[in-house]
Amino acid sequence: MIKIGVTGIIIVITILAQVSIAPLLPISGALIDTNLLVIVFISSYLSRKIALGALLFLTLLAGSITNISYEWIFLAYLPAILLIHFFGLITKDPSPHLIRILAVGAITGIWARILMSLVAFSEGASISLITVFTQILAPGILMDILAIAIFYGIFQIVGLNKSYSISSTTYNN
Amino acid sequence: MIGFFKDIGQANDLRKENTQLKQENEQLRNQVTELTIVKNRVFELEQALNIRIANLETAYLTANVIGFIQLPFRSELSINLGSIDGIKAGNIVLSPQGSLVGRVTSVKKNYAFVRLVTDSRSRVASQILGGTTTGILSGKATRELNFMLVIGKIEKGDTLITSGLGGLYPADIPIGKVKEVNSNAQKTFPQVVVEPFIQITNLRTVLINTNFLAILPELSQ
Numbered sequence: 001m002i003k004i005g006v007t008g009i010i011i012v013i014t015i016l017a018q019v020s021i022a023p024l025l026p027i028s029g030a031l032i033d034t035n036l037l038v039i040v041f042i043s044s045y046l047s048r049k050i051a052l053g054a055l056l057f058l059t060l061l062a063g064s065i066t067n068i069s070y071e072w073i074f075l076a077y078l079p080a081i082l083l084i085h086f087f088g089l090i091t092k093d094p095s096p097h098l099i100r101i102l103a104v105g106a107i108t109g110i111w112a113r114i115l116m117s118l119v120a121f122s123e124g125a126s127i128s129l130i131t132v133f134t135q136i137l138a139p140g141i142l143m144d145i146l147a148i149a150i151f152y153g154i155f156q157i158v159g160l161n162k163s164y165s166i167s168s169t170t171y172n173n
Numbered sequence: 174m175i176g177f178f179k180d181i182g183q184a185n186d187l188r189k190e191n192t193q194l195k196q197e198n199e200q201l202r203n204q205v206t207e208l209t210i211v212k213n214r215v216f217e218l219e220q221a222l223n224i225r226i227a228n229l230e231t232a233y234l235t236a237n238v239i240g241f242i243q244l245p246f247r248s249e250l251s252i253n254l255g256s257i258d259g260i261k262a263g264n265i266v267l268s269p270q271g272s273l274v275g276r277v278t279s280v281k282k283n284y285a286f287v288r289l290v291t292d293s294r295s296r297v298a299s300q301i302l303g304g305t306t307t308g309i310l311s312g313k314a315t316r317e318l319n320f321m322l323v324i325g326k327i328e329k330g331d332t333l334i335t336s337g338l339g340g341l342y343p344a345d346i347p348i349g350k351v352k353e354v355n356s357n358a359q360k361t362f363p364q365v366v367v368e369p370f371i372q373i374t375n376l377r378t379v380l381i382n383t384n385f386l387a388i389l390p391e392l393s394q
Contacts, residue, residue: 019240019251024374029314031243066242067249067279067286113245120246125293126311126319127246135314136245 007042007054014038015061029135032143035062036112039077040105041151043084044096051081072119076112080104098152102145109144113137233267233380234258239284241373246293246314250275252379255283263387265342267380272370273297273335273346274379276387287379290348291316291369298338299348301331307338310348310367318349320365329354333367340388 018034025032035058043051055077063070083104091100113136121127236252243249254260266274266287275289290297291312299320300307306325310318310333320333331351337344349369356363 019242023241023243026243026316029245029316065240065251066244067251068242068244068247116247117245120244120293123294124296125246127293131314132245140245 003046004050004053007046007050008057010038010042011054011058011061015058015065018062019065027139027143029131030113030137030140030143032147033109033112033140035073035077036080036105036109036144037147037151039080040084040101040108040148041155043081043104044101045155048081048085051084055081068116068119072115076115077108079111080108083107096152098149101152102148105144105148106141109141110137113140231385232383234260234383236260236266236285236379236381238376238379242286243373246312248289248292248312248316248373249278250287250289250373250376250379252285252287252381253283254381255285256280257282259383260285260381261383261386263385265346265382265385265387267346267382268371268376269378269380270370271347271380273342273348274371274376276341277381289373290371291318291373297342297348298336299333300336301325301327302334302347304331306331307336308362308365313366316369316373317352318367318369320351320367321362323362323365327351327354327363327365342387343382343385 014034014037022031022034039051039055039058042054046054055074058077059070059074062068062073066073084100087100087104114132117125117127117132117136234254236254238250239253240251241249242251250266252260252266260277260280262277262280264277266277268274273290275287275292275295277285278288279286288295289312290310293312293314295310295312297310298307299310304325306323306327308320308323310320313319320327329351333348333351335342335344335346335348347370349367351365352368353366354363355365
């Protein structure tokens with residue numbers, strides 16, 4: 001119960017950061033995606049049920065704050081949960097390894113940005129493929145990977161990876 | 174001792190600067206007076222000719238920015254006024270200095286969303302201040318603007334204002350300055366990059382022109 005409460009608070013802070021702090025630090029046309037970070041780490045460290053609940057909560061909050069349809073937000077970050085589960089199944093090791101989290105973060109980040117670009121395109125934005133690659137995807141992936149590595153390092157220092165054994169028992173539920 | 178003389182020197186500089194500023198202030202006040210007289214005269218003449226362009230009674234509401242929405246090709250703001258405050262989709266949003274910020278696109282009961290000029294979905298019919306060069310401004314992914322389909326002469330440093338064509342924005346609102354002009358014989362239109370006057374992350378307060386309502390296809394339905 002505490003875990004769910006803390007997750008909820010983290011999501012609220014994350015979304016507020018996305019609409020207040022993140023826009024202050026753009027690199028080319030990309031920003032750090034705090035929503036992606038939180039979903040990737042929740043999926044990695046907590047159970048699938050909590051991760052899905054967190055994604056739904058994030059979708060509801062982000063949808064009402066950002067004027068983007070709920071379904072796009074849900075679809076943008078859903079691959080993070082699926083990929084973490086998929087990698088856990090094929091390696092038969094659900095523990096949060098850095099390489100795995102980085103891979104999931106990068107793939108989901110690319111997917112989310114392409115999806116949002118397509119949504120903008122469908123709403124009349126003038127988009128070129130070169131712009132998407134050079135100004136959105138490339139700087140976006142760099143920022144995602146850097147942020148994931150930093151947070152992973154912090155979690156290592158505070159010993160969150162050791163306490164993972166609690167959540168890994170619920171992984172196959 | 175040295176510090177004392179230094180302070181005296183600085184006091185003299187400040188006195189000179191103060192005098193200069195006072196003179197400049199007087200000049201600006203005079204200019205404002207002249208412009209107000211001209212504006213009133215234009216209004217009178219428009220009334221005499223039974224036309225209406227200048228609007229002396231523009232109503233502005235002040236709103237606070239409550240969120241920046243920056244996603245690929247999307248640049249929006251959320252503001253703390255909504256339908257209960259009289260905000261409507263199509264209202265024009267300006268910075269406190271009078272530059273174009275964008276247009277209200279979605280209104281909730283207590284808050285509203287503003288699509289910025291730097292959004293890749295925005296299209297603003299524009300022209301050069303004091304000239305006849307016209308074109309369409311569109312947002313880029315990097316918070317700058319593309320001045321497309323430019324007809325006429327254009328140079329780096331030119332100021333762009335809204336032309337009022339199309340009915341989406343009123344005329345004569347400052348937008349930005351030309352940063353780069355790339356033209357060659359092979360291209361029909363030059364590539365023009367414009368730097369907007371507004372800096373999205375510095376915006377905390379915006380003005381909403383509630384008199385003006387953009388002619389939008391979705392509004393007329």
